[in-house]
Amino acid sequence: MNTKNEVVCARIRLKPDSLPLVREWAAYIAAHREEALRTLEAEGVVIESVFLDTVEGVDYLVYYMRAPSLKKAEVVAVKSLADVDLYHQNFKKTTWEKVSRLELLVDLDRSNT
Structure with missing residues (x-):
């Protein structure tokens, strides 16, 4: 099946002194990897990466x-009652200060060939 995926990259400015919470969040996601992967599957997300x-x-x-549809992914994530998603939503409220979408200049995706 040859389905084109949408791609987004964003830069999130963190609130001051939130780095310990960021590292705690990353450890939580790693510890709950299987649940996180199931929620990504429900959202239709094929790749999600986060860098510091x-x-x-x-x-x-x-x-x-x-993801095939970033809008669908967002809608499903917001409605999710999965523990990992609730944790993530709280993390965002606690640590995120400002979100800026980055401009996509080049996207070479061999998975759709």
Whole structure:
């Protein structure tokens, strides 16, 4: 099946002093990997990666996600009652300060060939 996936990358400015909570969140997701993968499957997400970046003492997350429908993924995630999703939603409220979508310049995806 040759289905084109949508892709998004965002840079999230973190609230000051939230790095310990970020590391705690990453450890939680790793410890609950199977549940997290099931929720991504329900959302239709095929790839979700998160990177930590620090620029001039300010911490950022860089989020990369690929799915057939990013809108569907968002709707399903917001409605989810899975523990891992509830944890993630609380994490976002606690640590995220500002989200900026990054401009996609090149997207080479061999999975659709």
